[in-house]
């Protein structure tokens with residue numbers, strides 16, 4: 247494991263509320279608990295309601311695996327204490343102390359008594375005051391704008407809360423209790439792992455010479471299985487002192503991975519792939535986090551309302567919520583809703599969208615500006631597109647592209663509902679860009695991916711991905727990223743940025759893709775994402791070194807921040823589009839950065855090298871076969887041959903379909919070759935060109951239909967990947 251694998255918080259993270267409860271709780275002793283339940287500052291109504299069964303699970307399902315619940319054994323793990331000692335600011339809604347008020351630093355904090363008075367009538371007048379003005383900023387570091395939390399523990403504030411809020415408070419107490427119980431088990435396991443006494447040497451693998459992989463206590467029940475997992479991790483974390491005579495690390499790792507597969511339901515391939523990303527104990531936390539649903543979050547649509555107003559409207563409907571954290575001005579975390587959040591009048595009126603918190607991050611990193619021209623390459627169902635438009639205050643122009651016609655419908659629906667008016671929806675395989683249109687100020691590529699960051703939402707990822715996926719998906723992602731880069735105007739006066747993101751945590755889909763892009767496009771560099779939390783991307787992984795600048799990219803893990811797993815990288819384009827001379831019966835020239843504008847009359851946008859890619863894919867597949875113990879040179883078995891033929895036929899059929907499409911757009915055909923290249927070049931705005939001209943160009947490009955020849959591509963096993971969407975919506 248390289249050094250970059252260690253947890254590295256970027257300043258105090260703002261984990262979603264659930265984890266804040268947990269961490270804060272660890273600070274307190276049993277007396278504090280008493281205080282929280284019956285203390286002077288706690289509303290009696292809230293306390294009474296706390297006795298009721300929690301309804302929190304309506305929106306926050308409990309952890310799936312069976313856990314050993316051992317009450318009263320909870321200890322504050324040393325690791326957590328260290329974190330807290332380092333000054334990590336925890337905002338606990340139920341904490342009464344003045345100290346908490348200080349560290350809260352929440353944007354809801356009011357400045358003085360006068361303002362506090364006002365908060366009794368409404369949610370604080372300066373709740374997000376000035377939000378409209380600063381929405382386009384990535385994050386707010388303006389301490390002056392900070393106001394008191396909606397659900398403050400202050401007695402006076404509580405009086406000001408609506409009945410719905412009171413009920414919400416009590417439910418949150420219930421929720422807290424439920425979480426306490428669930429966490430007690432995890433903490434017990436963790437504290438067990440941290441015990442380091444020789445008598446406590448766990449016996450896991452039996453004597454050397456026993457049947458390979460045989461375990462002392464087979465067949466295990468789930469509780470024993472879990473205990474063995476934590477014991478094994480304990481050994482792996484302190485191998486020197488705790489391993490059994492004659493047993494290697496590998497023996498323990500093998501056993502651990504088997505147990506992980508059995509306990510959590512991963513395929514051996516996926517268990518190992520994910521395990522490799524972390525230290526053993528962190529891998530355990532990651533697997534555990536994948537069993538819990540992430541908090542339900544909504545994003546305020548600032549095109550239609552302000553967060554304060556939305557929060558009040560939903561509270562009035564009995565929704566319990568609070569701001570998602572200081573890092574976002576538009577997110578609200580929902581604890582409980584007695585109304586369907588996808589059907590409230592506010593929802594139907596487009597005042598908010600249900601959107602995972604981590605899905606805000608790529609857009610925040612993109613930081614689109616007013617009047618820019620932006621491309622969202624893989625846009626459906628539009629959570630990010632509509633956020634981009636909101637940040638741009640419906641100015642400029644956003645091209646929202648997705649090749650999936652079905653998914654594009656959802657995108658269009660969201661665009662209408664949220665009152666987005668600056669967007670053009672298109673329906674291309676994004677590898678067609680920038681031939682379709684280029685010269686954007688910013689491009690977002692929220693790439694199709696394996697979804698290893700969202701296992702809590704889709705547990706099928708535990709088993710339905712294999713080696714092939716981690717060859718084919720990165721291949722597509724690399725091609726898409728090159729096209730994203732080529733679609734940006736490096737001379738944009740306000741932008742020139744590309745953001746690449748995935749909801750996956752694998753290195754193949756993240757750092758490797760970014761590294762590839764850096765190697766193929768010397769005209770881009772990595773820049774800071776501007777995000778206030780996240781772990782730096784790997785600069786080395788399993789013996790492979792990446793560009794050191796990869797540490798500017800950000801990884802987000804469910805077990806660290808209670809958000810979906812995500813990856814965000816931001817590039818700045820510093821030179822013109824990588825071009826290669828159009829072959830004119832002659833040889834293709836090597837790719838390079840053109841330094842004199844208009845120097846090359848016959849150019850084609852960078853794109854990617856199909857032959858080179860094919861070669862790389864074949865090599866990867868051979869490696870995969872070898873790893874599996876198969877001979878890659880052996881003649882394919884009969885069944886395989888048949889499969890290949892079916893595959894070929896499919897590809898041919900697809901090609902035919904595409905030919906039909908081309909007939910629909912005969913002009914596109916005409917524009918092939920030299921002519922197309924010249925036209926495309928003309929289409930690409932020159933650096934000196936003004937924004938207005940660019941805007942005028944946009945609809946023109948739409949009219950033109952893609953001149954690009956549609957390539958035949960095999961279906962890829964994509965998460966949310968499009969089947970064959972090729973036409974414009």
Ligand SMILES: C[S@@+](CC[C@H](N)C(=O)[O-])C[C@H]1O[C@@H](n2cnc3c(N)ncnc32)[C@H](O)[C@@H]1O
Pocket residue numbers: 605623624625626627628629630631647648649650653674675676677692693694695726964965966967968
């Ligand atoms: C992670 S989702 C995008 C989510 C979207 N950005 C949002 O925030 O709502 C990935 C998208 O990539 C699209 N996709 C798959 N293959 C693609 C391709 N070749 N070009 C562009 N988009 C593609 C899928 O249809 C899917 O909608």
